[in-house]
Amino acid sequence: MKVIIITTAMRKEFLKAKKVAHPNSRKSIAIAKRTRKITNRRKAKINGLIKQNLVGEKMLWIKEHMIPDICPYTPELTARLLETSISYKRNKQHASREDILRMTREKEQEEYDTCGIEIPDILNPTQCEMLRNWNGELRYMTNFKFRRFGKKHLNALKKANKESKENKDIQAKVSKKSQNSSEEVKFEEIENSLNKSIDSSENNQSIECIMEIE
Numbered sequence: 001m002k003v004i005i006i007t008t009a010m011r012k013e014f015l016k017a018k019k020v021a022h023p024n025s026r027k028s029i030a031i032a033k034r035t036r037k038i039t040n041r042r043k044a045k046i047n048g049l050i051k052q053n054l055v056g057e058k059m060l061w062i063k064e065h066m067i068p069d070i071c072p073y074t075p076e077l078t079a080r081l082l083e084t085s086i087s088y089k090r091n092k093q094h095a096s097r098e099d100i101l102r103m104t105r106e107k108e109q110e111e112y113d114t115c116g117i118e119i120p121d122i123l124n125p126t127q128c129e130m131l132r133n134w135n136g137e138l139r140y141m142t143n144f145k146f147r148r149f150g151k152k153h154l155n156a157l158k159k160a161n162k163e164s165k166e167n168k169d170i171q172a173k174v175s176k177k178s179q180n181s182s183e184e185v186k187f188e189e190i191e192n193s194l195n196k197s198i199d200s201s202e203n204n205q206s207i208e209c210i211m212e213i214e
Contacts, residue, residue, distance in 0.1 A: 054104070055118075056138050061085060062119060063131055071129055073122040075157035078149055082117055116150030123147075123157075 062081060070077065086108045111117050121127045127145050134140065 052138055052141065056136070056141065058085070059120065059131065059134070059141070059144075060136055061088070062122075063134060066122070066132065071132065072125045073128055075123070075154045075161060078122060079151070079154040079158070082112055082119075082149060082154075086112060112149075112151055114150060116148030116153055118146050118148050120144040121147040 062085065065081060065084065066073070067077065073081070086105055108117055120131050121144075122131060124145065130144065
């Protein structure tokens with residue numbers, strides 16, 4: 001059974017229509033047009049609130065399942081979090097709710113495999129900390145910077161981070177090697193200097209001995 005909610009504005013339009021003599025008159029058509037506009041505006045508002053609630057639920061779930069003391073999140077942990085969120089089995093609900101959840105999971109899986117799922121940018125330290133401190137009020141959602149994370153995108157970020165880490169390790173090894181080389185050179189210089197000093201001292205002693213003999 002479909003229930004139609006009649007707002008005050010719609011009721012006024014219907015009351016106007018009752019006074020109209022002919023249903024096909026211009027005035028009657030104009031009233032019907034305005035009524036449709038009011039209905040569509042109300043539907044859009046309700047749909048917007050539903051979408052906001054769904055996004056709020058997703059954000060709360062992510063907040064509750066984030067690993068403590070890690071901020072910002074890494075691409076690896078973000079991928080694991082999103083994949084767990086998609087496959088998460090909710091408690092049993094009535095049939096219509098189950099259908100909605102199933103369709104939501106299918107849609108999220110498709111988004112994750114293609115354009116990405118839109119969530120707060122938890123790779124950003126400020127946004128990550130903001131989500132951890134969020135109290136769940138929907139009015140503060142506008143403060144968040146949302147970003148789409150997909151499987152391909154996160155894999156690319158993971159690869160880039162790995163290459164960056166490898167480059168840093170190589171640079172550290174090269175730096176350590178050059179430092180060791182410079183230390184070896186310094187040691188050789190000191191050793192050579194000592195040898196020269198010893199040779200010079202021996203030469204001086206030899207000269208003194210010759211002079212004494214003479």
